[in-house]
Amino acid sequence: MKLLRPALLSLLCAAGIAQAAPPARVVGLGGAVTEIVYALDAGQTLVGADSSSIYPASAARLPKVGYYRSFSVEGIASLKPDLVLASDQSGPPQALEQVRKLGSKVVTLPSEPTLEALDQRILGTAAALDVPERGRALVDKLHAELREIKPVTAPVRVLMVSSHTGKMQAVGSDTAGNAMLRLAGATNVLGNQTGFKPFSAEAAAALKPDVIVTTTMSVGASGSAAAFLAQPGINATPAARNKRIVVMDDLLLLGFGPRLPEALRLLQTGLAMPQTAAR
Template identity: 75%
Template sequence: MKILQSALITALMPLLCAAGVAHAAPPARVVGLGGPATEIVYALDAGKSMVGVDSSSIYPPAALKLPKVGYYRAFSVEGVVSLKPDLVLALDHAGPPQALEQLRKLGSKVVVVPSEPTLAALDQRILGVAAALDVPKQGQALVDKLHTELRDIKPSAEGLRVLMVSSHTGRMQAVGENTAGDAMLKLLGATNALAGQRGFKPFSAEAAAALRPDVIVTTSMSIDAVGSVDAFLAQPGLSATPAARDKRIVVMDDLLMLSIGPRLPEALRLLRNGLASRQVAAR
């Protein structure tokens, strides 16, 4: 019976392939448009399929060695096409939209995943990327692992006023609500000093001083832009805060602070330990 079934499948295979029923091969050439999407590919052990990324894909280090196609919100169609991808993974803010449509017309499969800074959206990102890479079991395993680790991280920063700042572009911006940073503060029970404001907001020296944060959280690139932690805290406005006076600052990898990705438990542990410390906490 098994021999007959095998022979039947063998005979029907050409017809199934012609009808598009046969299982397609996993994508071998992938371009990532958005750091969180790229990071998930590597977290799923599919990094060997990556042939190009956008400029926000700064983790893991292997991604930095790949050809760049511009920033994901304004990427180069020509740059992507030149890499001959069979899959383009894009955050839902990638674009402009007509650029994604152009990639589709030119024959690339484009899969868009959500970018919202929530746990639910993170699950969707991981499962969406895993499905596109044809590794759904690995995607579910990663989601389960994340949630197991997150259950062990309890709120521990109640009462702390925290100012999150990003300034690697030379323009200082505070991190408000509806951001990855704000979501992490809420998970740890801390108070965002910019609560009530949405997104990233430029702010003046006077505004920084008025916020009176107990702790400042910033990114590695923001520190690199001015040369040192001391130079960062000496900037107008920041220097007048209780956080700067007590040198209470947490320095995080940019993607850890600015996006919710597969390293979320690591980000929360780093932030939790930094907020609890009375000294500079850096990474």
């Protein structure tokens, strides 16, 4: 497998990863970034993470520094990290610069939901942690597993919905959710729109999805999968009438991290089931 060495070299040079000793105190900003550290068997270096870092269980127990898009500089400073691994969506930018000025090395990693960017996230994290061979092994393993996963053959129209606050948003193109559906071989009924879009009950009914895919947090906001499907608009879809809903852990479904093969297998299993999929 080609490991995109020119792109990785450019990434690492821009990040300035020349260091005398492996980092001993690391903070992760972004759930997928933190998860990669654990997947590289380097979790013992983590002294803190942002609030989206909830997997594995030990990540959830780490001291938290706020949400990665609006993290606390003071929170990071109190942990005295020698390395901060950050999704390139972390910020604001001036906050990252403050962290650098306080003496911590900051390495930003690409967040795009593509296999190329995932390779770079893993290899860049491994290089920053001074375990490059583990990074190469993890990328090789991930790609080997992905080659064994075949897209679903039967056409299936999917509406992916996020509803953490009670206001439903549908997942369009240029998102991790859309990338997941594409890799699984499903059709995103909102694929002609970009990003997360609020939508009406009438719009949900008109889209006529065969299956609704959502997250555990979204279902939790409604109380149950049955209550989620009973919402106006959703309840008028073929998916709701046939109780075809796939509910997956938020970070697993949308993190586009090292568990990508597991996420795709679970998603495909759910898409193939005629009744409610297991969480």
